[in-house]
Each structure stands twice: as structure tokens, then as C-alpha cells.
Amino acid sequence: MRRLPQPLLILVTDRSLARGRPLEDVVRAAVRGGVTAVQLREKTCPTREFLETGRKLIAVCRPLGVPLIINDRADVALALGADGIHVGQDDLPPDEARRLMGPDAIVGLSVETAGQAADAEGQDVDYLGVSPVFATPTKPDTPRAWGPEGLRALRPRTRRVLVAIGGVNAENAASVVAAGANGLAVVSAICSSADPERAARAIRDAMDKALEKRKA
Numbered sequence: 288m289r290r291l292p293q294p295l296l297i298l299v300t301d302r303s304l305a306r307g308r309p310l311e312d313v314v315r316a317a318v319r320g321g322v323t324a325v326q327l328r329e330k331t332c333p334t335r336e337f338l339e340t341g342r343k344l345i346a347v348c349r350p351l352g353v354p355l356i357i358n359d360r361a362d363v364a365l366a367l368g369a370d371g372i373h374v375g376q377d378d379l380p381p382d383e384a385r386r387l388m389g390p391d392a393i394v395g396l397s398v399e400t401a402g403q404a405a406d407a408e409g410q411d412v413d414y415l416g417v418s419p420v421f422a423t424p425t426k427p428d429t430p431r432a433w434g435p436e437g438l439r440a441l442r443p444r445t446r447r448v449l450v451a452i453g454g455v456n457a458e459n460a461a462s463v464v465a466a467g468a469n470g471l472a473v474v475s476a477i478c479s480s481a482d483p484e485r486a487a488r489a490i491r492d493a494m495d496k497a498l499e500k501r502k503a
Contacts, residue, residue: 294491301478316482438468461496
């Protein structure tokens with residue numbers, strides 16, 4: 288399996304939050320600020336537009352060694368030659384995603400309950416997206432938020448890399464890492480920021496300090 292970037296700070300895209308800016312400009316700025324992976328998540332985007340957007344993001348990410356992960360759509364991921372795919376509980380099963388994408392791809396899986404996390408122990412995934420850690424308008428249809436306490440309870444029950452998503456920002460990033468997250472995935476705190484580079488840097492700084500403190 289492909290080695291995940293370290294530290295793991297994932298920008299999850301949302302064009303509706305980008306203030307009318309080209310998505311590739313937001314991604315470029317976020318990478319400058321310390322984002323180490325990008326997930327293209329555009330649930331309402333027509334397939335051809337999805338592909339075109341993906342090509343633009345690969346042109347930004349690949350020269351910088353930043354993996355591009357496609358949300359849900361294995362067909363788009365394969366057509367782009369993307370670095371990986373992220374699937375939810377109602378999407379393509381992760382073992383099928385692995386079979387299609389190959390052994391070197393990054394495969395992520397969203398988990399919204401402790402039971403789903405337990406089921407993932409036997410699946411061929413690189414990380415679990417623990418969702419949502421905090422209540423967030425970008426994922427209004429998910430179950431109750433985990434909170435740092437739920438994440439802390441989950442940590443000893445799984446050997447998987449845990450990536451916290453949902454309401455993560457510079458103010459709470461340290462508490463999420465302290466609770467056991469190996470990585471963070473961020474949507475609105477970067478996409479909707481007037482300065483995505485600065486927003487990403489603030490989250491990355493908080494994350495890095497918390498990781499160092501956890502090692503001490």
C-alpha cells in the first residue's frame with residue numbers, strides 16, 4: 288500500500304465554499320500553507336467537469352509530491368490516474384476499491400460509529416476518516432459528532448490510522464490530535480477562508496505542535 292504523507296493534513300474540496308475562486312488556486316495556496324494531501328470531493332459535479340477539475344488539481348499536486356485522492360468515484364480516480372480513493376459506508380466497498388485501484392493506491396474509508404470502525408479492521412484500507420468529530424454544516428446528515436472524547440475512546444480499539452474530519456479548525460486541531468488522531472481533514476476552515484494559505488498554516492502549526500507534545 289502507498290505510504291501516507293507525514294504529517295497528514297488533508298484538504299477536502301468544496302467548490303461552493305471557495306468564494307468563486309478557481310479550485311486549483313485554493314489548493315495551491317493550501318499546499319503552500321502545509322496541506323500534504325488533497326481529496327477532491329464534489330458530489331454535485333457532472334462527470335466531465337469532475338474529470339477536468341481533477342486534471343487541474345493533478346497538475347498542481349503531482350509536481351509537489353502531494354497525493355490527490357478522489358471521493359467516491361472509482362471511475363474518475365482511474366481515468367485520472369489519481370493517487371487514491373476515499374469511500375463512505377454506502378459507496379463502493381473498500382475491498383472492491385482496492386481491487387480496482389491496485390495495491391499502491393491510497394484507500395480511505397469514512398466511519399461514523401464505533402461499530403463501523405470495528406468492521407473496518409478486516410478491510411484493506413490505509414486510513415479511517417472519523418466523521419464528524421465536531422458538528423458541521425458540510426455534513427449535516429451524519430450521526431452525532433464523536434467529539435474528542437469519542438475519538439479518545441476509539442483510539443485503543445483500532446490499529447488503523449485515524450483521520451479526524453468535521454468542524455476541524457486551528458482552534459480545535461490540537462485537542463483532536465491529543466485525543467488520538469493521526470491526521471486531520473479540513474473542508475470549510477480552508478476552502479472558505481479569505482486566505483487559504485494562512486488558514487492551512489495555522490492548522491498545520493497547531494497540528495505539528497500537538498504531535499510533538501504527544502511524542503514527548
